[in-house]
Amino acid sequence: MQFVPPRLSKDKHQLFSIVFYVQGKRHRVSNGQRFGLDLHPNKEPFERRLIVAQELQLRIHQALHDGWGQQPTVEMTFQQAVEGFAFKKAVKPTYQLAFDRTRNRLLVYLTTSRSGKARLSQITPKDCLGFLHSKAFTAASFNTERKHMSSLLSDVLKPLGVSNPVEAISPMKETPALHKPFDDVQAVLAEIREYNENLWLCCLLTYGCLLRPHQEIRQLTWGDFSEDMSFISLSGRRNKSGRNRIVPLNPQIAVHLQRGGHTDNIFTGSKRPYNSDYFKTLWGKYKRRSKLLQPNQTLYSFRHTGAIEIYKRTGSLTVLQQAMGHASLAVSLGYLRNLEVPMLKVEDMPMFEV
Numbered sequence: 618m619q620f621v622p623p624r625l626s627k628d629k630h631q632l633f634s635i636v637f638y639v640q641g642k643r644h645r646v647s648n649g650q651r652f653g654l655d656l657h658p659n660k661e662p663f664e665r666r667l668i669v670a671q672e673l674q675l676r677i678h679q680a681l682h683d684g685w686g687q688q689p690t691v692e693m694t695f696q697q698a699v700e701g702f703a704f705k706k707a708v709k710p711t712y713q714l715a716f717d718r719t720r721n722r723l724l725v726y727l728t729t730s731r732s733g734k735a736r737l738s739q740i741t742p743k744d745c746l747g748f749l750h751s752k753a754f755t756a757a758s759f760n761t762e763r764k765h766m767s768s769l770l771s772d773v774l775k776p777l778g779v780s781n782p783v784e785a786i787s788p789m790k791e792t793p794a795l796h797k798p799f800d801d802v803q804a805v806l807a808e809i810r811e812y813n814e815n816l817w818l819c820c821l822l823t824y825g826c827l828l829r830p831h832q833e834i835r836q837l838t839w840g841d842f843s844e845d846m847s848f849i850s851l852s853g854r855r856n857k858s859g860r861n862r863i864v865p866l867n868p869q870i871a872v873h874l875q876r877g878g879h880t881d882n883i884f885t886g887s888k889r890p891y892n893s894d895y896f897k898t899l900w901g902k903y904k905r906r907s908k909l910l911q912p913n914q915t916l917y918s919f920r921h922t923g924a925i926e927i928y929k930r931t932g933s934l935t936v937l938q939q940a941m942g943h944a945s946l947a948v949s950l951g952y953l954r955n956l957e958v959p960m961l962k963v964e965d966m967p968m969f970e971v
Contacts, residue, residue, distance in 0.1 A: 619639065619640045619687055619688075620637060620638060620639045620640070620681045620686070620687065621637055621638035621639075622637065622678055622681070623635045623636065623637035623674050623677045623678050623681070624636045624637065624674075625670055625671065625674050626645075627670075631663060631666065632647070632659045633647065633658045633659060633666055633667070633670035633673075634646065634647045635647075635670070635673060635674050635677055637677065637681065639681065639685070639686035639687060640686070640687060640688065642686075644686070646677070647659055648673070649673050649676065649677070650717060651703070651717075652676065652677060652680050652685065652700065653700070653720065653721045653724040653725075654673065654676055656669055656672060656673045656676065657669070658670035658673060680700055680701070683697050683700055683701070684697040684698075684700065684701045685697075685700050685701035686701050686703050687701055689701065689737060689773050689776075689777065690737070690777070691736060691737050691738040691777055691779065692736055692737070692738075693736070693737050694733060694734055694735065694736060694737070695727060695732055695733055695734070695735045695736075695737065695740055695744065696724070696727040696728065696733035696734070698737055698770075698773050699720060699723055699724055699727060699769065700724065702720065702769055702772070702773065704772075711832055714893075715761070715765070716765050716768070716769075719761070719762050719765035719766065720765070720769065722748075722762070723748055723766060723769075726747070726748045726751050727748075730747060730748075732744035732747055732748075737773065737774060737777065737779060738777075738779055740770070740774075740779075740782050741782055742782045742783070742785040742786050744782065745766060745770075745782050745783050745786060746786060748762070748766065749762055749763060749766075749786070756789040756790060756791040756792070757791050759788075759789045760788045760789055760791065763783060763786060763788060766783055767781060767783035767784065770782070770783055771783075796913065796914070796915050796917040796918045796920075796921045797911060797912070797913040797914045797918055798914075798918055798921050798922040798925055799914065799918055799919070799922045801909075802824060802919070802922055804909055805820075805907075805909050805910070806820060806821065806824070808907060808908070808909050809903060812903050812906070813899055813903065815884050815896075815899070816896065816899045816900065816903060818873065818874075818883075818884070819834050819835070819884075819896050819916075820916065820919050821870055821873070822834050822837075822870065823916065823917070823919040823920045823923070824919035824920065824922060824923045825866075825867045825869070825870045825923065826849060826864045826865070826866060826867070826870070827864065827920055827923050827924065827927075827940050827941055827942070828849070828851075828864065828920075829917075829920065830896050830916050830917070830919075830920075831893060831896055831897065831916075832855075832893075833851060833855060834896075835884070835890050835891060835893070835895060835896060836855065836882070836890045837849070837882065837883045837884075838879070838880055838881060838882055838883065839876050839877050839878060839879055839880075839881055839883060840879040840880055842866065842874075842876070843866075846866060846871040846874065846876070847865065847866055847871075848863055848864060848865050848866050849863070849864050849866055850862070850863045851863075862942045864940070864942075896916060897916075900915070900916045920941075924937060924940070924941055927940050934946055
């Protein structure tokens with residue numbers, strides 16, 4: 618065991634944290650998320666915080682005893698490896714959140730499955746498939762869970778010279794989701810504005826700046842806008858492609874924005890953005906009352922409609938790729954194919970006489 622037992626700490630605001638060391642590295646946590654535990658002492662009423670914090674301290678001590686965060690060995694069990702896993706380098710917060718969800722589900726599965734007791738040198742594709750088939754995942758969810766589990770096992774097993782069993786499992790074939798573009802985007806925007814100003818602004822930025830609504834737009838701060846409100850810049854950690862991204866801001870959108878504090882969120886006016894389901898919930902409510910929406914038209918349809926407009930205006934996939942913030946040209950090409958945008962003109966087809 619290469620750890621210093623966890624110590625309970627409390628600040629002047631009656632907020633608790635747990636401090637511990639693993640292989641010389643200091644860790645400080647205030648909840649059990651990293652250990653797959655639904656324990657949040659500081660969200661409890663004052664009279665219960667100490668009790669929950671002490672339970673968290675005890676559970677962390679047990680996790681450390683089981684090998685959390687320590688260098689894995691081939692004798693470590695599948696469950697111990699998952700409990701002790703931590704990324705060796707920083708990852709994007711959105712990916713970390715999605716990864717943690719998979720990891721927590723995997724931990725629940727392993728605690729009740731014989732596969733959890735399998736040594737790292739003995740894990741088979743069957744052990745991994747057991748988790749992937751433990752619930753009725755959609756094809757997209759199955760592939761996401763598979764990708765996250767493969768990433769975890771690759772990091773753990775590669776240094777040990779053990780092959781990754783997930784690589785023997787084929788991804789499921791996904792049916793591309795169709796985000797039908799709008800025929801009259803102005804009319805839909807007008808209807809949305811009557812319903813909710815925040816949702817309208819989100820749709821406006823999705824269409825006019827081609828930003829992704831649920832992460833990029835929801836988390837926008839006034840510091841992401843240039844001083845003259847002519848463009849928006851996002852770091853690689855803030856967008857899906859992982860690259861720094863700068864997009865022009867249409868003056869017709871800028872006139873509806875009233876700049877606030879540099880670090881304030883543009884929707885909440887505070888340091889914290891709305892929760893990750895905020896626009897999804899608003900859209901669902903709007904969809905039920907809308908008289909203009911057609912089947913398969915979603916919040917992302919604004920981004921797709923904007924993409925089509927750019928491609929029709931420029932005819933350039935490279936320009937489209939840059940505007941969309943795609944990591945590769947292949948993604949942009951697939952975007953248009955899935956949207957059923959005609960890539961050929963009549964004059965491009967073989968000619969003949971009848």
